[in-house]
Amino acid sequence: MALRSVSRRLGSRILNHRSFVASLHSHATSFGFQEVKEEDKSKLVGNVFTNVASSYDIMNDVMSGGLHRLWKERLVGKLSPFAGMKHLDVAGGTGDVAFRIYDSIYSVKRRALQKVDEASLEETQIYVCDINPNMLNVGKQRAAERGLRDNKSLVWVEGNAEALSFDDNSMDGYTIAFGIRNVTHIEKALAEAYRVLKRGGRFLCLELSHVDIPIFKNLYDLYSFQVIPNLGELIAGDRESYQYLVESVRRFPPQEKFASMIADAGFEKVEYENLVGGVVAIHSGIKL
Amino acid sequence: MYRTAAKRLLGGGGAFTATRLLRFPKLRSTIIPSSYTSGLCTSSVGGNAESPMGGNQSVNPNQSDHTASSSSSTSTGEGPRRDESRKPRAEFQEEQARVLSASLRHVPRLGWTEEAMMAGSRDVGVSPSIVGSFSRKEAALVEFFMDECLQLLMDKIDSGLDLQNLIPSARIAKLIRIRLEMQVPYMSKWPQALSIQAHPLNVATSFKQRAMLVDEIWHAVGDGASDLDWYVKRTILGGVYSTTEIYMLTDDSLEHRDTWAFLDDRVKDAFDLKKSIQEARYFAQDIGAGVGKSVQGLMNGVMQTMSRRSGGTTF
Numbered sequence: 001m002a003l004r005s006v007s008r009r010l011g012s013r014i015l016n017h018r019s020f021v022a023s024l025h026s027h028a029t030s031f032g033f034q035e036v037k038e039e040d041k042s043k044l045v046g047n048v049f050t051n052v053a054s055s056y057d058i059m060n061d062v063m064s065g066g067l068h069r070l071w072k073e074r075l076v077g078k079l080s081p082f083a084g085m086k087h088l089d090v091a092g093g094t095g096d097v098a099f100r101i102y103d104s105i106y107s108v109k110r111r112a113l114q115k116v117d118e119a120s121l122e123e124t125q126i127y128v129c130d131i132n133p134n135m136l137n138v139g140k141q142r143a144a145e146r147g148l149r150d151n152k153s154l155v156w157v158e159g160n161a162e163a164l165s166f167d168d169n170s171m172d173g174y175t176i177a178f179g180i181r182n183v184t185h186i187e188k189a190l191a192e193a194y195r196v197l198k199r200g201g202r203f204l205c206l207e208l209s210h211v212d213i214p215i216f217k218n219l220y221d222l223y224s225f226q227v228i229p230n231l232g233e234l235i236a237g238d239r240e241s242y243q244y245l246v247e248s249v250r251r252f253p254p255q256e257k258f259a260s261m262i263a264d265a266g267f268e269k270v271e272y273e274n275l276v277g278g279v280v281a282i283h284s285g286i287k288l
Numbered sequence: 289m290y291r292t293a294a295k296r297l298l299g300g301g302g303a304f305t306a307t308r309l310l311r312f313p314k315l316r317s318t319i320i321p322s323s324y325t326s327g328l329c330t331s332s333v334g335g336n337a338e339s340p341m342g343g344n345q346s347v348n349p350n351q352s353d354h355t356a357s358s359s360s361s362t363s364t365g366e367g368p369r370r371d372e373s374r375k376p377r378a379e380f381q382e383e384q385a386r387v388l389s390a391s392l393r394h395v396p397r398l399g400w401t402e403e404a405m406m407a408g409s410r411d412v413g414v415s416p417s418i419v420g421s422f423s424r425k426e427a428a429l430v431e432f433f434m435d436e437c438l439q440l441l442m443d444k445i446d447s448g449l450d451l452q453n454l455i456p457s458a459r460i461a462k463l464i465r466i467r468l469e470m471q472v473p474y475m476s477k478w479p480q481a482l483s484i485q486a487h488p489l490n491v492a493t494s495f496k497q498r499a500m501l502v503d504e505i506w507h508a509v510g511d512g513a514s515d516l517d518w519y520v521k522r523t524i525l526g527g528v529y530s531t532t533e534i535y536m537l538t539d540d541s542l543e544h545r546d547t548w549a550f551l552d553d554r555v556k557d558a559f560d561l562k563k564s565i566q567e568a569r570y571f572a573q574d575i576g577a578g579v580g581k582s583v584q585g586l587m588n589g590v591m592q593t594m595s596r597r598s599g600g601t602t603f
Contacts, residue, residue, distance in 0.1 A: 284421070
């Protein structure tokens with residue numbers, strides 16, 4: 001039922017925009033189910049995240065029922081951070097993944113169990129890059145709350161995933177959690193990831209993905225299109241942003257297509273792991 | 289559902305070039321769809337001749353060397369990635385083998401751990417993050433070592449070991465000795481390796497490796513005239529090997545002399561066992577024959593009596 005209403009809405013949108021699209025001179029890309037000019041997409045995305053920044057974390061918890069924490073734990077587990085690593089977390093504004101990586105490296109238990117060279121511990125650098133300064137501010141605030149305000153290991157950088165300001169072959173790890181679907185040109189972001197990683201460096205992407213299981217898919221669609229925008233209105237006071245969010249998930253390439261895009265960027269051993277039947281997928285690759 | 293998805297993929301997207309279309313079928317055939325349960329099933333893209341098993345370490349290093357040589361002959365050096373006929377799996381396996389091989393040097397000091405592997409990766413010139421992608425990390429190192437030792441043993445056998453002049457028990461002892469001597473440099477950390485191999489996740493692979501080792505030794509010994517069956521032979525040899533390996537852990541005699549004496553005793557016991565089983569079998573046959581004869585005699589007697597009683601009619 002939800003699908004039919006969505007497709008009707010989609011159909012009407014396409015009809016409306018056909019004339020609009022014909023008048024575009026530049027390339028068109030998707031903003032949720034809308035077609036927009038490329039230059040506009042980043043601005044529109046920027047607006048979305050400026051709006052949601054303050055309630056981003058709460059909304060994550062509510063929408064995923066707290067599961068997003070487990071997904072991020074799994075991502076960091078897969079990364080296996082080590083002391084002295086240079087890590088880049090892109091689109092990680094509020095710092096969820098970055099804090100987990102930091103904790104994983106500096107945990108006292110781990111240092112006791114493994115012979116960690118204290119000097120290399122000092123060299124650890126975790127860069128958090130986000131295009132939206134509001135998100136970064138939320139992250140810096142959370143860092144301050146944890147007592148990490150002046151910590152040299154965490155570096156907050158404003159930047160664009162398609163044009164990173166980091167040197168070639170400078171990072172041991174690159175993660176992007178729930179960020180790559182907001183990028184206008186995914187291939188560019190992947191190419192930048194490849195450029196920035198050292199030889200042997202790992203690329204990990206946590207993203208909402210496609211569900212194929214028959215009945216579960218319908219339930220998931222129902223939840224996405226009926227429940228989430230209403231939650232967004234209720235909690236964050238912003239239905240449009242969450243409508244965009246849900247639509248952008250559907251427009252994102254499915255697991256295997258995305259995996260082949262990663263392989264095309266040059267990565268080796270490209271794999272993906274579905275969590276919760278495909279609601280979320282972790283793609284990984286290595287630069288060799 | 290899948291057909292519509294496929295149509296969407298092939299129809300949509302203006303950036304879909306012809307080259308990608310060509311590559312897709314190959315990728316499709318090697319991509320293993322991940323399990324639908326929220327599990328730890330991964331799937332991989334790329335590779336061709338390699339078996340699409342996610343980073344399986346028990347692949348014989350020999351095999352990976354062959355693919356490495358074939359890939360270097362087809363790809364022209366470090367050409368643009370798109371020209372390579374998609375041999376990413378082989379390159380990763382090769383890189384992994386290189387890192388693990390370099391890590392072995394650090395094992396006596398750091399143990400069979402991630403630290404050793406990270407040190408090894410630094411030696412090769414690769415970022416230590418690659419260690420994070422090895423499946424069952426420490427087990428990968430141990431299994432690599434076991435494969436290497438097996439390969440070394442096979443090479444030694446092929447390059448002419450003087451086995452003809454020895455009796456089977458001496459041949460077995462010699463081969464086991466050669467194999468165990470390869471572990472001597474890592475003896476201080478070998479208990480850790482054994483515990484890693486005994487871990488539930490790793491048991492299957494380590495069992496398979498040991499089975500291959502035992503098989504190889506029996507093959508080299510020449511499967512002498514023995515009427516114990518295949519499984520029993522391998523089980524007994526597996527037992528001899530394991531007990532000697534464990535004995536060696538606590539042996540600090542000069543050049544492990546005590547271990548070799550222990551080994552000789554165990555092999556002798558095994559062969560004695562074989563002899564005693566044979567003797568037991570003959571004994572049982574004799575008894576059976578004796579009993580059978582007496583039973584037969586009894587039955588004959590009974591038959592004759594009955595036929596006499598019933599007035600000469602025979603059945």
